[in-house]
Amino acid sequence: MGFELFTSMMKEEWRLHSTMFGSLSFALFPVLIFGIVFMSSFLLPLFRSVLPAGDLGLVTTGVFLLLGVMVGGFGLLGNEVMNRRFGQMSLLAYSARSLPLSERYIFTNFIVKDIVYYLFLWVLPFVLGFAVASPFIGVPPTYPIHLFVSLTLTFLFGLSAIFFLSTVYSRSKPALAIIFAVGLVIAGWAYLSFGTSLADLFPSLQLLRNASWVALFESAVLVAIPFVVSIALFTPEYTGTSKRFSNLLTPLTGKLSFFPTPPLAAKDLVDLWRSGGGVGQVIFSFLLPLGLIWFFLSVLRALVPDYAVLLVFAVTTGIISATMYTWITSFDTFSSYACLPVSVSTLITSKICTFTVLQVIPAAFMVVVTIITGGILYLMPAMVLWGAVSFYALSVSVYLTGLTPNILVYDVKVLLAFLVLIGVPVMVMIALAFINPYFAVAALLLGIPAFGFVRKGYTRWEGKDMASF
Amino acid sequence: MGMITVIEAQGLTKQFGDTMAVDNVTLSVPQGSLFGLLGPNGSGKTTMIKMLTGQVRPTNGHATVLGLNVLDDPIGVRKSVGIIPEQETPPSFLTAMEYLAFVGAVRKIPDIDEKATWWFSFLEFEDKRDVLCKDLSRGTRQKLMFAQAFLHKPVLALIDEPLINFDPIMQRKVKDYLADYVKTGGTIFISTHILEIAEEICTGFAILHKGKLLYSGAISELAGKKQHLSEFFFSAVQDDENA
Numbered sequence: 001m002g003f004e005l006f007t008s009m010m011k012e013e014w015r016l017h018s019t020m021f022g023s024l025s026f027a028l029f030p031v032l033i034f035g036i037v038f039m040s041s042f043l044l045p046l047f048r049s050v051l052p053a054g055d056l057g058l059v060t061t062g063v064f065l066l067l068g069v070m071v072g073g074f075g076l077l078g079n080e081v082m083n084r085r086f087g088q089m090s091l092l093a094y095s096a097r098s099l100p101l102s103e104r105y106i107f108t109n110f111i112v113k114d115i116v117y118y119l120f121l122w123v124l125p126f127v128l129g130f131a132v133a134s135p136f137i138g139v140p141p142t143y144p145i146h147l148f149v150s151l152t153l154t155f156l157f158g159l160s161a162i163f164f165l166s167t168v169y170s171r172s173k174p175a176l177a178i179i180f181a182v183g184l185v186i187a188g189w190a191y192l193s194f195g196t197s198l199a200d201l202f203p204s205l206q207l208l209r210n211a212s213w214v215a216l217f218e219s220a221v222l223v224a225i226p227f228v229v230s231i232a233l234f235t236p237e238y239t240g241t242s243k244r245f246s247n248l249l250t251p252l253t254g255k256l257s258f259f260p261t262p263p264l265a266a267k268d269l270v271d272l273w274r275s276g277g278g279v280g281q282v283i284f285s286f287l288l289p290l291g292l293i294w295f296f297l298s299v300l301r302a303l304v305p306d307y308a309v310l311l312v313f314a315v316t317t318g319i320i321s322a323t324m325y326t327w328i329t330s331f332d333t334f335s336s337y338a339c340l341p342v343s344v345s346t347l348i349t350s351k352i353c354t355f356t357v358l359q360v361i362p363a364a365f366m367v368v369v370t371i372i373t374g375g376i377l378y379l380m381p382a383m384v385l386w387g388a389v390s391f392y393a394l395s396v397s398v399y400l401t402g403l404t405p406n407i408l409v410y411d412v413k414v415l416l417a418f419l420v421l422i423g424v425p426v427m428v429m430i431a432l433a434f435i436n437p438y439f440a441v442a443a444l445l446l447g448i449p450a451f452g453f454v455r456k457g458y459t460r461w462e463g464k465d466m467a468s469f
Numbered sequence: 470m471g472m473i474t475v476i477e478a479q480g481l482t483k484q485f486g487d488t489m490a491v492d493n494v495t496l497s498v499p500q501g502s503l504f505g506l507l508g509p510n511g512s513g514k515t516t517m518i519k520m521l522t523g524q525v526r527p528t529n530g531h532a533t534v535l536g537l538n539v540l541d542d543p544i545g546v547r548k549s550v551g552i553i554p555e556q557e558t559p560p561s562f563l564t565a566m567e568y569l570a571f572v573g574a575v576r577k578i579p580d581i582d583e584k585a586t587w588w589f590s591f592l593e594f595e596d597k598r599d600v601l602c603k604d605l606s607r608g609t610r611q612k613l614m615f616a617q618a619f620l621h622k623p624v625l626a627l628i629d630e631p632l633i634n635f636d637p638i639m640q641r642k643v644k645d646y647l648a649d650y651v652k653t654g655g656t657i658f659i660s661t662h663i664l665e666i667a668e669e670i671c672t673g674f675a676i677l678h679k680g681k682l683l684y685s686g687a688i689s690e691l692a693g694k695k696q697h698l699s700e701f702f703f704s705a706v707q708d709d710e711n712a
Contacts, residue, residue, distance in 0.1 A: 244599040249567040253574055263574035267560060274562035274601070336560045338524055339552035339618060340575050341544045463526075 005106070009113040028412040030125035037129030044137055061205045064123070064151045066289055068158020071118050072166070107234050111163065111227065115156065123148070123155050150208035153219040157204060157226075164226035167233045245274070264342070264350035268328045269357070282361060290320055294369070304434070310375040311433040311440055314366060314382040315426055318389025321362040325397050326405045328354050345458035348398055352454070355394060362386065381433065381440035388443035389426060395450035395457070396421045402461035425449075473500040475625050475656045476521060480530035483516050483680075490516040492680040493530065498658055498673065500624075503651045505667035506660040507702060508677035514660035515555050517677065518627050521658070522552050535625060548576070551618035553611075555629035555660075561603035565594070565613050568602055572617045581620075588616035591646075592639070608634045615643065625656045632666055644670050668698040676702060678709050 018026045044056075131144035169176045194201075203218035252266040259265045293316050297309055328351050337347060366386050370379045397405045400414050400421075425446060432439035476498035483491040491513040498504045508514050519525040521532055523543020531538065537545045559568045566585060573581030589595040592612040597605055605613065611634040618626055631647070632640045647657050647670060661667055667674055668688065675685040683705045691701055 243601070243604070245564050245567075245601060246599065247564065247567055247570065249563060250570050250574075253570075261575075263571050267563065267571055270567070271560065271562045332560070336558055338554050338558070339522075339547070339614075340572065341548040342575060343544050 005101070005109045006113055009109055010117060013113060013117050026411070029415075030121055032412050032416070033122065033125040034129040034132075037126050038133050041130050041133035041137055057208045058205060060151065061154050061202070061208060062293075064154040065158045066293070067122060068155040068160075069162050069289065070158075071114065071122075071155075072159040072162025104231060104234055108231055111231070115159065118159075119152060119155070123152055127151065146211050147208065149216070150204050150219070153204040153207065153216075153223055156223040157219070160223050160226035160230070163230040167230040171233060248273070259350070259353045261342075261346055261350045261353075264347065265354045265357070268332070268351065268354040271332060272327060286320060286324075286361065287365075290317060290365070293320075306373065307375060307378045307437045308434050310370060310373055310378055310382055311385055311437060312430060313369065314385040314440075315389050315430060317362055317366055317369075318386045319393050319422065319426075321359060321386065321390040322393030322397060323405075324358045324362075325351065325355055325394050327358070329403050329405055332403075344403065344461045344464075347403060348454075348458060348461065351403070352394065352398070359387070359390065362390065378437050381437045385429060385433065385440045385443050388446045389429070392425065392446040392450045393422055395453035399453040399457040399460065402457065402464075474498065475500045476504075476532070476534050476658060478517075478521065478530065478532040481517070481520055481527050481532055482529035483513075483520060483525060484528045489680050491520065491527075491677075494677070494680075494682045495530075496675055496682060496685055498656065500656050501651060501654060502672045503647060503657045503670055504659070505671035505674040506658065506677060507662065507664065507667055507674055507698075508660075509662055509706065512662075512677045513680040514662075514677055515629055516680075518552075518629050518658075518660055522547060522550065522627055549623060549625070551621070551623035551626035553614050553618045553626070553628040553631065559602040559605075559610055559613050559617075562601060564599045564601055565589075565605065565609075566598045568613060569616060569620060572620055576621050578621050584620055585616070588620070592616060592642075608636065608639070611635065612639070619650075624654070625658065626650075628657065628659045630661055630663075631659050632661075632663070640666075664699045664702055674698070676705050678706050681709070683709055 127144055127148040130139075130147060134141065134144055165176060165179070168179060203215050203222055206212075207215035207219050248270050249263070249266050252269060253262045256262040256265045294313060297313055297316070363383070363386075366383060367379070370376060370382050375382065396418060400417055429440060429443045429446075432442055474497045476496070478494055478496040481491055481494045481496075482489070494513075494517065506514050506517060516525060520527050521534055521539060523539045523546050526540065531540060533539065534546045535549050537549070539546050559565075560571070563571060566589075569585040569588070570581055572578070573584070578584065586595075589598055592615065594609050594612050597609050602610060602613065615631075618628070632643060635643060644666075647659075651657055651672070659667075659671070671688055673685075673687050676683040684701075688698065691698060694701070
């Protein structure tokens, strides 16, 4: 079979993305990363005065670890995404089953394809941007290679860890819960014992700070073990089971009778629950990224007051909370509503209502974080900032992407618009909060543009032909 | 008194980029007919149904369905009619029963449990009632889509390839149901490329080829010409290819 399956999977991934986002928009994505990093590199000398090089390396490592986690989570989120990857969509990973190839061989090709594809998409443009700028900012010419190796290993560690966790998840949910519980206890204990210097134990960060064969070997082993275990434990998921379920929809529709469209909201929640997204999404797409962000933000404690770190975290949580909109749209296709008297704006309204219900999770999370970090005095501004940013970012997503927020990920034009529309007001809010934490209440004003974006989004998406009909 | 028209299309056109999917089609369907839109794969039949049900906006022309303009009131049209899309797409994570309950709640249909039970029994899939839609076979999914389309007893149903996934016994049952439905005053608009089905059950038909309407008339007209539908169809398509 040689590399045919691998190369075909690469082509398929490209066509999938370029069909969804447009060939040019998608092809420009690595160029955008390159450009941003190239230009940002010239700011490094300025950053160094407030953030030591070691901490900058820590933050970069954190970003790439998070990237690996996100890419892995996107590809393999428990049963549902396995289903979507291998089951209902006519992807090569599924149709190749009709060929004389083992499931494990197909899965291995799938993993290698993800690694190569996303290295070219994300990691390489980042390092190239830095490499091209390096002669102008006094960085040794060999450093970009060093950076490439360490960031690649960091990214791969995030990816392999998620593949490993998702493999455990598909085998045994209690086993995953135990791994998480043990991991949390160990991480908590280590954090209390070592503080942020805990990160120094991470091999690829050691490699970034100080190139050595030992650190390279340790990093490679740390990446290889989860990958090998994932492939060894891989169990293909098949659709076509005849498991029976009791009617959840009707009682839930009754309980949500105060919503504008109770059956639509009930369907979203049932979808989320049954797709395995309820717990999986909260862990992989919410708690894990925010845990990492909190860890890396805590570096800032040496530079700014604790309340400022908390409020920046509230803003970040708001932006991550807004991604819950993708949770309730990614399991849905509009074709399910094709034969019903449901307009696009009605559906968007319903999704916004469901999104509001889901905000209980980040709200509780923010309260807990605020209390644990001793910031109870700043609970009110933190909650206002989180809530306002979350709903504002949701409204921007609705306006820019309608019912397909996944487009945000790689459509350069949409992504840039999103970054500008979110970045500018968020920076203003952070600046206000730094001056006086209670100025953060001004974030409530974001409700006005948010309302406008949703209204404009209705008009904009109602006028378009419904996708996937 | 003239015949009541339930579907009226005037110069309906849909262009996707460089592709002309439907080209200036003018068509009318009288009430109480079982009308078949026939054409080879890719002739524009599905696009035509999507335009008539307000799922896709025409590039040019206009259409009324049950007196409602599909451009101005697509939701009103979908409220009144039943639709079975070409690809059976009930939501993956609802059970068959939940899907019918969902449709019932959206359409505000009373006594939904009772009505759903009748359909499960009639289409012989009671045993799949509590199975997730993603785990149903294509045939069972089509049964479910069939049930949802007729749950509210619409006066007009638009069906894209109605029998394609059914076994011969179920095909017979569904054909009989459609014939009875028309006898009691309903109208059915089906699109299909299976000519035997059309010849057996339709009262009127139209032929679409490469987006253009080649012919529209009653099946009974063929008897006068002593021609089978398949012969008529092939000759019309061939003439168009040669033109």
